Amino acid sequence: MLSCCVRCNMENTPKTAIVVGAGSRGSGYPYYAKVEPNRLTIVGVCEPRKFYRERTVKLFDIAKENVFTDWAEAAARDKFADSVIICTPDRLHKDPAIAFAKKGYSILLEKPMATTEEECREIVSTCKANHVVLSVCHVLRYTPWVKKVKEIIDSGVIGQVVNINHVEPVGYWHFAHSFVRGNWSREADSSFALLAKCCHDVDLVCYWMSHRKCERVSSFGNLSHFTANDKPKGAAARCLDCPQSIEQQCPYSAKNIYLDEVKRGNTGWPVSVICEVPDIESVTNALRTGPYGKCVYDTDNDVMSHQVVNMQFEGGATATLQMVAFTRKICAREVKIYGTKGQIEVNDGDVVPIKVYDFVSKKPSHYQPEEADDISGPLMGHGGADYHTIKAFVDTLHDNSEQSIETGPDATLASHVVCFAAERARKENRVLNLNQHGVYE
Incomplete structure (x- = not known):
């Protein structure tokens, strides 16, 4: 039996992690090791691009032998974290997840889990077979207003949920x-856009439905x-070459979205992702030669700019999810939840975002979510939810329990499967039904 001193030392020893993909998102979660060095240490990085690889090496003082251009090289070694x-990019999630799970590594995986239902199921089954933790970055479950809405639903104040109307305003320039x-x-x-942008939102609908299975799905959309x-x-063909009379009237002008932001002193997202050093010269060159300077009417894009998903859950409850590109708001969700005893209205971003109307008392109530932690830097994304996502994962590694994680393998797989069913329903122009084996047909 371990002595108290030995157990205490083990609990205070930082857990270790390897960063696989050190781009925009891969520079966020690992920063937890700088905020809580007693909880996490970054000991390796796998990144093919020199700038981002070296940036990570310098930030975390990673040993030379643990620096890789290809994740497969790290996975081939004996486990060292x-x-x-x-x-990594969406289509490159499955292979590293499978390889590292088989080596016994616990996994924090950016959403979406993978780009096909079959790959998602394989990741989940492999992690379970090898008894490793899998946490998928559905960060919205960790935001204060989302948790407060779940708390209100679970309290029973609005009775049983019978309908959810959820709008994701992507934002015109963000799209x-x-x-x-x-x-x-x-x-x-x-x-597809629904998976890339709104697997978060499908997951929230499933979360608020208290794990009742989604039994029927249909969807419509258009570009x-x-x-x-x-x-x-x-x-x-490019904004920098466009006549001023046209460019200045275009809401999607790259000059406005990127160059003007740099001039205002904003070198964070989205400017930070179009070039390595976001200064005037580099951003101008990126707009002259790269995809972000192209006219939005001259690209080969093919994903939906707006889509609606209709869902029916066990017991007959229904939900509608709307993804819309052409909005003033940027990802500030608008939600209405209707129950048998009351309703909830949410406008993310409002001073008091949650309103509840009680059918019994006939009185409205306003709810203010708990204040977000004082988080700054790379972990402040999604209202600080990025911080809580990695914190829950690291807490789980220390506690040897998955209770801290909101988006483990089963919950994540269930909502991902709804996404895939919705897109298939859209393409096939029909309603899909969940069979007894958990498959939509």
Whole structure:
């Protein structure tokens, strides 16, 4: 039996992690090791791009022998860390997740888990077979307002949930950045928009439905406006070459989205992802030569700009999810939840975002979520939820329990499967039903 002193020393020893993919998201979660060095140490990095690889090496003082351009080289070695933080592009999630799970590494995996249902199921089964922790970065479950809504539902104040209407306003320039010019513009290169952008939102609907199974799914969507047919007459192929009279009237001008932001002193997202050093010269060159400077009507994007998903859950409860590109708000969700005894209305970003109306008392109540922790730097993303996502994962490694994790393998797989079913229903123009084996047909 371990003495108290030995147990205490083990609990205070930092857990270790390897960063697999050190780009935008892969520079966020690992920063927890700088905030809580007694809880986590970054001991390795796998990144093919020199700039991002060397940036990570310098930040965490990683030993030369643990620096790799290819994750497969690290996976081929004997296990030398407790965990891996996988933030590779969407289509490159499955192979490293499988390989590291088989070596006994616990896994923090950026969403989406993978780009096909079969790959998601394989990741989950492999992690379970090898008894390793799997936490998928559905960070929204950790945001204060989401947790407060779940608390209100679980209290019974609105009775049983019978309908959820959930809107994800992507934001007009955000959609142009990520889904027209950016990494998620083509399904063949990444994944379909509903999975890439709204697997978060499908997951929240399932979360608030208190784990009742989604039994039926249908979906409709379209790619609107961002096509060659919508290009203004006389517009150039690139924003830097566009006539001023046209460029200044275009809400999707790359000059406005990127160059003007640098001039205002903003070198964070989205400017930070279009070049390694976000200064005027580098950003200008990126707009002249790279995808982010292209006219939004001259790209080969093919993912949906707006989509609606209809879901029916056990017991007859229903939900509607709407993803819309053409909005002023940027990812500030709008939610209405209707129950048998009351309703909840959420406007993320409002001073008091949650309103509840009680049918019995006929009185409204306003709820203020708990204040977000004082978090700054790379972990402040999603209202500090990025911090809580990695914290829960590291706590689980220390406690040898998965109780801290909100998005473990089963919950994540269930909501991902709904995403895949919705997209299949859209493409096949029909309603899909969940059979007794947990498969939509």
